[in-house]
Amino acid sequence: MDYKLDWTVRARADLREIVSVITADRPLVVVGWGEDLFRHVEVLASFPLIGPIIPQVSVRPTRRIVYGDYLIFYRVYQEPNVVELLTIWHGARGLPNFL
Numbered sequence: 083m084d085y086k087l088d089w090t091v092r093a094r095a096d097l098r099e100i101v102s103v104i105t106a107d108r109p110l111v112v113v114g115w116g117e118d119l120f121r122h123v124e125v126l127a128s129f130p131l132i133g134p135i136i137p138q139v140s141v142r143p144t145r146r147i148v149y150g151d152y153l154i155f156y157r158v159y160q161e162p163n164v165v166e167l168l169t170i171w172h173g174a175r176g177l178p179n180f181l
Contacts, residue, residue: 088165090167122154145158148173152172152173153173154171155168
């Protein structure tokens with residue numbers, strides 16, 4: 083059974099900011115980058131447990147997948163079959179402060 087992907091407000095804001103930076107630096111690359119990122123994230127709908135659990139998080143199990151230089155943090159809820167996308171974070175920045 084596929085899971086619903088739920089982009090949090092923060093994850094959407096992160097994505098907008100990243101797209102803005104890429105557009106300023108390399109406008110011809112941004113569309114392909116965005117399409118690839120969405121395809122990468124869509125895998126979570128079928129395989130939500132594919133990313134490892136981040137051990138630094140003790141409150142709720144948080145997982146991550148990697149797309150290029152970016153870490154995509156998410157949580158899986160078995161009921162009601164939802165993958166909550168928390169943030170898209172550049173790996174050079176370490177871990178996000180909410181973790």
